[in-house]
Amino acid sequence: RIHLRRGQTVLIHAATGGAGQICIQYCQWIGARVLATAGTEEKRRFLREHCGVEYVFNSRDTSFVNGVRSILPHGVDVVINSLSGILLQESIKLLADHGHFVEWGKRDVFDKTQLSMFDFRSDCSFHVIDLVSLSQGHPDICSAMLQEMIDLLIQGKLKAIEPTVVYEPSQVIDAFMRSNSGQVMGKAVVRLTNSNESLCLNSVHHNNLPEGNNIMFPSTVCRQGTI
The missing domain is CATH 3.40.50.720 (NAD(P)-binding Rossmann-like Domain)
Structure with a gap:
């Protein structure tokens, strides 16, 4: 554009x-x-x-x-x-x-x-x-953009995000809370393959959740571990 x-x-x-x-x-x-x-x-x-x-x-x-x-x-x-x-x-x-x-x-x-x-x-x-809307309405455009990024990574013109913190499926709530804190850098990744742990959804989390305008997700999202 x-x-x-x-x-x-x-x-x-x-x-x-x-x-x-x-x-x-x-x-x-x-x-x-x-x-x-x-x-x-x-x-x-x-x-x-x-x-x-x-x-x-x-x-x-x-x-x-x-x-x-x-x-x-x-x-x-x-x-x-x-x-x-x-x-x-x-x-x-x-x-x-x-x-x-x-x-x-x-x-x-x-x-x-x-x-x-x-x-x-x-x-x-x-x-x-809105990449969700774009991928649904114009999947060819999204595919082309993704392929360009992959090519640039392979060519060494782009590098991996740092730091990248990997969470197991049972830690999905912790991943949301990390992203929600406003204090972290890089990327939080939940491993959904090659893991022996089950995905933890809709469980109650008892820690205090951050509030305010600097958070990424609503508190209910963090508590449930869902998007």
Whole structure:
């Protein structure tokens, strides 16, 4: 949809997760200039030292707006967003003329958040990404994208997500809680093959579950271990 080109600028929010890391690698392979945000100093250091991102800002408040503007006064060509509320709205204002805003979060979509059309006045576009819908309606497109990623991994142009934490089926609730904490990096993977353990679903979990706007899944999802 975007046709990213060498030399363009991309702001990737909350970039230490699996999707964010692959997005960074892909943009760097294209030759785009990457800026990123993350929620803790540990995560920001990881992006600078491990992922080679020069400019990294805080994703938990709007301080990234002035940070990006100080480097790119005219804004960025692409924003890859998973933030919500005022952070999403301020990110839209960072778009350069003819820019693209890619929304892969779901909170504002399902909250029916209203956006100002004025912020898109300079020939900007807004893309809501839903891979489930895309795979159902256009499986050929999804297959082509997946094959491209596999080819790039085989060629060594992309590398595996770090860290990748593997859970057994009986630990699926722990996997959800890890993802829900807002403090982790990388990817949580539940091993559904080559395991002697049964998949633990709909069991009661007695630990305290995180609450607030920084969590990925509702508490009921963590308690039941289901999507």
